Amino acid sequence: MKTAKRKNRHIKTAMKKQSQFKKTNLLEEVELIHNPLVDFELNDISLSTDFLGKNFSFPLSIRPITGGTLESFKLNKNIALACEKKGIGFSLGSMRAGLEKKENLKYFKFRKFCPNVFLEANIGALQLEKYSVKRINDFLTEIQADAISIHLNPAQELMQNIKTKGFSKQFNSIKNFAEESDFPVIIKEVGNGISDKTAKKLEKTKIKAIDVAGAGGTSFVKVDSIIYNRKKLNSVFGEWGIPTAAALLIAGKVSSKKIIASGGIRNGLEIAKSIALGAELTGIAVPALIKAKKGEKKLEELIESLKQELRISMFLSGAKNIKELKKTKFVLQNNLLEWTKQTTT
Template sequence: MISDRKLEHLLICKQYDVQYKNKKTGFEDIELIHRALPEINKDKIDISTDVFGKKLNSPLIITAITGGHPLAKQINRELAIAAETEKIGLGLGSQRAGIENPELKDTYSVARENAPSTILLGNIGAPQIVGNNSEDFAQQAVDMIDADILAIHLNTLQESIQPEGDIDAKGYLNGINEITENMEVPVMVKETGTGISADDGILLEKAGIDFLDVAGAGGTSWAAVETYRAEDRYLGELFWDWGIPTAVSTAELINSVNIPIVSSGGIRNGLDAAKAIALGSDSVGIALPMLKNAFIGSNEIINFIKRFNESLKIAMFLVGASNLEELKNSNLIIKGETKEWLEERGFNTKKYTRRI
């Protein structure tokens, strides 16, 4: 059952190390240029954003985590209370379970009940938008939580390792195009830990999507999660570190498409976020640390958000950026494997070094 699988995913993420082993996010290769004369007042730094249609106090989004099991109801409640309190966005896990089993709807709708005004992102998988009932499926996901944005997630690696995975990816792009043409809410496409290349980003932009979440490699590995569920761990361990590092995916998309980008996948603090935004992303997403804090309670999540915001402001102060737009135009150096990857792919890394 889907519900049992959701519970397994939750407990594995709580109890095991499911992060990438040898592949990092790439943000360790990004160096922001320190300004000895920042000429701004740190207390006046503004980290608010309205790129998603509502004013948010921070560019941080709690990205898709959970739903579809009774235990997930309490987790989504804690996440929603924190998101509403701090006025940040919240993405829910795949809503397929709630659509197919109405008894599980409240594990998702609890989010809007406890976050009446902030941005909520609905979530369905690409396999569910291929077929005759795709528009109805998508609309049910939106209606279930009164979603502001509908996210369509891509997870071909996870499906490949998962014993019950859906490995027919034919029709994904056409399905996405149909959804964008018929939904009244904006549509986001997000990966689930393996990144999105410039090539696929261009195709998705042409298909009409409004936002992209790179969800790159370096954070949670869903091959790792599925490894702990599998009887034979060979494939999961083989592909544990598969994917495009988050910093690489972020830079590729920023330099290839003209839609807002969420940088997620292994971002753990405001300094990581500052680097992602300086590369050009509009916001950042964090999942695994939020989930672990949710098992403790909303206060722990709120404390994490406050620490995140403070570290972001310090990074902005040190580069002389009084708001997110100025941070986007700050100078940085790309070095190491991230530089090598981007240059091999034909991207100019020197454009970031002296922008002002």
């Protein structure tokens, strides 16, 4: 399937209800503790935070969605404008189309629309083998990125093509890239989660952060098995993946890297819970995509409502700023406790 067609179908399919996990990200099994007597007002709360050298008005970033075509440019422009207005991070989708064809580079240039935001470029770990570190660095310099995220997506790749190869080379490519690159490296999944084994392995590299991108939101196995008409694989593997809350707790235990929580984050209380569980930053993809399709104002409204819900969550748990939220106590339940017991011993 041609790149532009595949990207448009990804966007259309990802917005459908059938592309969401039936299972949850397990953040409902985390409770922050209610604190009714505080000595500050709602509007005294400071939500701002720093991540890899840039300031965020609150700890949210739009995770990678698309890039490299005219259609994706229009969508990303809306996202870039909304992120700049609201002071949050913006991530471009895979740069592959721009590396394959020089004329596509123009579809990755957004700095003029978002001069102050933390701008993340993105590439698949399988693609690292094909391009020199210099080539990718030059691309990042050209688009004035602040960092690059590299995605691990074995489940998605197999849904596209069972014959895909190169997985065994990914770790060395990542290690080498993180050593040689001028840009901070973030490793992410695409909705199936990062395990303790993977996070421990990544300790041996110079990457700066891990986005656990767990299960409970958009399932790329579902997206690609719908697109490629693989009904049986969809029914067997559609729910595959580590729930975001579990992946977050696991990564926090075994990794010294900064952690980003994404995968099914849908409200400001989930952002607050993620920060309390150890994330430095949180992220959303499909909810942003749905709003950005309708224009930058709709996305701004969504970002504002997430921010307001985060503020209320912090007020009710007695955290006056993000530093205090990181130290806020929480209670874990049932399935989530089971995940943490089984995966970190």
